[in-house]
Amino acid sequence: MHAEQVNVTAAVERPVDIAEGFTIFGALLCLVHCLFLPIVLAWMPQLSRSTNLGINLHLWVVCIAGPVSAWLLISAVRQYKRIIVSVGMSGLALLILALLWPLTTQQETLVSVAGSVMLAGAHLGNWWVRHRSHRHKAG
Numbered sequence: 610m611h612a613e614q615v616n617v618t619a620a621v622e623r624p625v626d627i628a629e630g631f632t633i634f635g636a637l638l639c640l641v642h643c644l645f646l647p648i649v650l651a652w653m654p655q656l657s658r659s660t661n662l663g664i665n666l667h668l669w670v671v672c673i674a675g676p677v678s679a680w681l682l683i684s685a686v687r688q689y690k691r692i693i694v695s696v697g698m699s700g701l702a703l704l705i706l707a708l709l710w711p712l713t714t715q716q717e718t719l720v721s722v723a724g725s726v727m728l729a730g731a732h733l734g735n736w737w738v739r740h741r742s743h744r745h746k747a748g
Contacts, residue, residue: 625681625684625739626736628677628680628681629681629732629735629736630736631674631677632674632677632678632681632728632729632732633729633732633733633736635670635674636674636700636725636726636728636729636732637725637729639670639704639721639724639725640722640725640726640729643718643721643722643725644718644722667707667708668708671704671705671708675701675704675705678697678701678728678732679698679701681732681735682694682697682698682701682731682732682735685697685735685738690734690735690738693731693734693735693738694731696727696730696731696734697727697728697730697731697732697735698731699724699727700723700724700725700726700727700728700729700730700731701724701728702724703720703721703723703724703727704720704721704724704725704728706720706724707720707721707724
């Protein structure tokens with residue numbers, strides 16, 4: 610690979626890496642939110658009475674992060690990483706299911722945690738495969 614090609618590839622990959630990092634961070638933040646916020650609210654009942662996160666926060670998060678995740682995962686299909694796409698889209702579907710389907714709190718937490726883990730894992734896998742393939746092309 611010539612130096613000019615490496616610079617162009619790096620310039621194109623940087624926004625994708627930033628978006629991929631954003632989605633990984635978002636999925637992990639969702640995981641922390643689902644697992645630890647209920648514990649914190651149980652320990653601090655005053656906080657639970659003064660904080661109303663409601664469905665609107667969850668809806669906005671899915672509406673913003675969902676399309677970015679879907680775009681990154683669909684771009685992975687072009688590189689024949691169907692398993693990564695399947696896992697990620699299943700995770701995204703679980704997050705949407707937890708948001709829209711009437712579930713108990715425990716069911717919603719379980720479905721959300723599973724969706725977050727699947728989505729974060731898919732994005733980590735996508736990032737790893739993209740960078741591994743670039744190292745092999747450069748070497």
